[in-house]
Amino acid sequence: MALKDILALVHPALVIVVVYPLLGIVLNRALQVRQRRLAIPSGTQSKIPPTVGADHVQLGRWLSGSVVGLALVGLAHPLFFKMQANQAWHQEPLRVSFVVAMFVATAAALFCLYRAREKTWRAVFALLTGMGIVVLGAQPEIFRRDDQWYASHYYYGVAAALLMIVSLATIQEIYQDRQHRWRRLHIVLNTVALLFFVGQALTGTRDLLEIPLSWQESHLYQCDFANQVCP
Ligand code: HEM
Numbered sequence: 001m002a003l004k005d006i007l008a009l010v011h012p013a014l015v016i017v018v019v020y021p022l023l024g025i026v027l028n029r030a031l032q033v034r035q036r037r038l039a040i041p042s043g044t045q046s047k048i049p050p051t052v053g054a055d056h057v058q059l060g061r062w063l064s065g066s067v068v069g070l071a072l073v074g075l076a077h078p079l080f081f082k083m084q085a086n087q088a089w090h091q092e093p094l095r096v097s098f099v100v101a102m103f104v105a106t107a108a109a110l111f112c113l114y115r116a117r118e119k120t121w122r123a124v125f126a127l128l129t130g131m132g133i134v135v136l137g138a139q140p141e142i143f144r145r146d147d148q149w150y151a152s153h154y155y156y157g158v159a160a161a162l163l164m165i166v167s168l169a170t171i172q173e174i175y176q177d178r179q180h181r182w183r184r185l186h187i188v189l190n191t192v193a194l195l196f197f198v199g200q201a202l203t204g205t206r207d208l209l210e211i212p213l214s215w216q217e218s219h220l221y222q223c224d225f226a227n228q229v230c231p
């Protein structure tokens with residue numbers, strides 16, 4: 001396999017090794033947090049240890065960072081290799097510099113989001129991180145499958161990453177809200193995120209099946225994908 005093909009496997013391999021196992025533990029702890037919290041008013045002694053909340057949040061923080069980081073890796077591969085093939089550095093040096101700056105700025109905004117405590121700064125860095133992903137995803141090199149958005153790895157991936165950013169930015173609100181509105185919103189948003197993660201597994205494996213190895217590209221891209229015929 002050529003280097004380009006090997007590097008294409010970095011994103012899916014890391015997602016499988018890091019994100020999905022973490023997601024399993026975060027989900028397990030989430031159910032325990034809820035079970036324990038609902039058991040307390042009824043006076044029953046819950047067998048679930050009081051540390052599950054902290055476990056859920058600590059691993060949740062890792063989950064959000066790895067999803068956003070690996071979405072950036074997923075975007076970097078087609079951006080780099082398609083720009084290289086089109087000699088974009090000579091044609092559009094400004095846009096190439098902008099894209100590189102956006103990768104650095106998005107990673108920096110995510111780092112600051114982890115450190116920010118005050119509400120305004122958390123909102124600012126969450127917005128900047130989210131905007132970075134959307135702007136990078138809007139580049140012409142990214143295959144967004146716009147005509148089939150409901151089965152698009154890009155749209156589900158960006159949506160999942162944005163929901164992880166929201167969770168990361170609203171941890172304090174969940175704890176401080178006595179009426180549990182943020183807690184309920186968190187559950188709704190992350191149930192949707194779970195569906196997106198399932199969607200990512202389906203659309204990602206399909207994309208791996210569809211993307212040809214680099215030495216097959218010149219042949220396979222002559223095919224008419226709509227009518228499913230090749231010359
Ligand atoms: C797919 C991922 C996730 C799901 C399904 C999920 C679901 C849940 C559920 C069901 C609860 C318990 C709510 C209750 O007490 O009724 C909870 C609590 C919480 N979650 Fe998540 N969550 C996810 C990811 C995250 C992430 C990524 C973060 C932060 C970065 C996070 C932060 C919190 C916090 C701060 C609480 C309150 C914990 C406590 O009361 O001790 N969650 N979550």
Ligand code: HEM
Nearest residue numbers: 012015071074075077078153154157200201204205207208
């Ligand atoms: C947490 C789950 C995941 C997220 C957030 C995510 C996100 C992304 C994003 C934003 C892109 C760039 C847009 C695109 O080309 O579609 C991408 C590309 C890609 N992803 Fe994922 N992904 C996830 C899981 C997976 C899985 C499980 C696989 C396969 C096993 C996979 C395979 C791919 C492939 C093959 C590409 C295209 C890369 C290229 O064109 O070189 N992804 N992903």
